[in-house]
Amino acid sequence: GQEFQFGSCRVEGVVLQELWAAFRAVKDVVQAQDNITGVRLLRKEVLQNVSDAESCYLSQALLKFYLDTVFKNYHGKAAEFRILKSFSTLANNFIAITSRLRPSQENEMFSISESARRRFLLFQREFKQLDIEAALTKAFGEVDILLTWMEKFYQ
Amino acid sequence: MKNILQWSPPEGLQGAEVTYTVRYFIYGQKKWLSKSECRNILRTYCNLSAETSDYEHQYYARVKAVWGTNCSKGAQTGRFYPFLETRIGPPEVALTTDKKSISIVLTAPEKWKKDPEESSISMQQIYSNLKYHVSIYNAKANKTWSQCVTNQMLVLSWLEPDTLYCVHVASFVPGPPRLAQPSEKQCVSTLKDPASALK
Numbered sequence: 001g002q003e004f005q006f007g008s009c010r011v012e013g014v015v016l017q018e019l020w021a022a023f024r025a026v027k028d029v030v031q032a033q034d035n036i037t038g039v040r041l042l043r044k045e046v047l048q049n050v051s052d053a054e055s056c057y058l059s060q061a062l063l064k065f066y067l068d069t070v071f072k073n074y075h076g077k078a079a080e081f082r083i084l085k086s087f088s089t090l091a092n093n094f095i096a097i098t099s100r101l102r103p104s105q106e107n108e109m110f111s112i113s114e115s116a117r118r119r120f121l122l123f124q125r126e127f128k129q130l131d132i133e134a135a136l137t138k139a140f141g142e143v144d145i146l147l148t149w150m151e152k153f154y155q
Numbered sequence: 156m157k158n159i160l161q162w163s164p165p166e167g168l169q170g171a172e173v174t175y176t177v178r179y180f181i182y183g184q185k186k187w188l189s190k191s192e193c194r195n196i197l198r199t200y201c202n203l204s205a206e207t208s209d210y211e212h213q214y215y216a217r218v219k220a221v222w223g224t225n226c227s228k229g230a231q232t233g234r235f236y237p238f239l240e241t242r243i244g245p246p247e248v249a250l251t252t253d254k255k256s257i258s259i260v261l262t263a264p265e266k267w268k269k270d271p272e273e274s275s276i277s278m279q280q281i282y283s284n285l286k287y288h289v290s291i292y293n294a295k296a297n298k299t300w301s302q303c304v305t306n307q308m309l310v311l312s313w314l315e316p317d318t319l320y321c322v323h324v325a326s327f328v329p330g331p332p333r334l335a336q337p338s339e340k341q342c343v344s345t346l347k348d349p350a351s352a353l354k
Contacts, residue, residue, distance in 0.1 A: 020331035031234045037215060040183025044211065141234070144331075145213075148238060151330050152283075 006153050009056035011100045016154050022089035023143045029081050031141040042145040046123045057116035060101040063094050070139045156241050157267040158207045160216045161200045173222045177201040182213040205269045210237040243326045245338035254316045254346045259309040261287055282328040294319035316348035
């Protein structure tokens with residue numbers, strides 16, 4: 001079947017179509033709540049030209065952040081907007097992916113994880129500059145950008 | 156990636172002399188931008204293909220209506236993401252026949268370009284996982300079957316000689332559902348088989 005290949009990290013058993021369908025169902029509702037259109041968290045500098053080697057680190061960092069910060073704190077909003085079903089589909093799939101993402105420390109050069117970390121910090125810094133509610137809404141509204149990037153590693 | 160913004164006249168003003176002004180915004184940037192060809196226009200559409208040609212960006216558009224001395228609030232679109240929302244055009248399809256086979260050569264559609272002189276960008280370069288859904292109809296047996304292919308050359312073998320076959324092809328990209336426009340139906344006949352003619 002199809003799998004993610006983030007460099008040396010492989011993740012099987014995830015149907016990307018399901019994630020797309022889940023986000024598509026809530027895209028308009030969520031993005032309409034984001035009034036700070038002058039800020040894009042997942043900017044090109046974060047996701048463009050990511051090497052295979054960096055991709056495992058970066059995907060793990062981003063997905064973990066989405067789970068530990070975005071999904072964890074957006075649950076109330078998701079209930080308020082009645083989008084819990086799609087919200088849960090996305091969260092559960094992110095859990096499934098991160099649980100199998102294991103960047104191998106031994107043979108990966110330090111510089112790779114460092115450059116991946118710099119990309120993630122760009123994203124995180126932008127997130128922290130916003131009011132938390134606005135940041136959560138914006139991050140969730142950018143899941144289509146995240147999925148588009150992840151799809152490049154889906155075979 | 157030909158992106159046309161369309162809108163309807165304000166309620167109750169169909170037929171009145173209403174002019175419109177369009178502006179667009181690149182998500183993550185700071186200013187609303189205007190397009191001179193879509194300022195104070197009477198028509199209800201504006202071609203924003205050139206302005207939205209970077210398909211990795213996301214965009215908003217806004218339209219204001221002016222009628223006499225009245226000026227409307229801006230009507231704004233949702234966040235538009237060309238990479239996900241574009242409709243993929245059909246490939247070019249070239250057919251050559253033999254007695255019992257038909258060779259199909261597919262050429263990926265090209266990205267919209269403002270100036271015909273510009274170099275072309277194949278949608279294959281944008282969507283590396285671009286695939287083709289090939290539908291084949293056997294006119295004699297009144298049967299249709301289809302195949303999904305990734306490469307651009309396909310040979311249909313074990314066909315019946317001296318039979319009309321019709322083919323149409325749609326491009327598609329796995330991932331989020333995207334609209335696709337199939338190619339025009341093309342029909343060819345397989346050649347006669349001299350051996351069967353002798354019997």
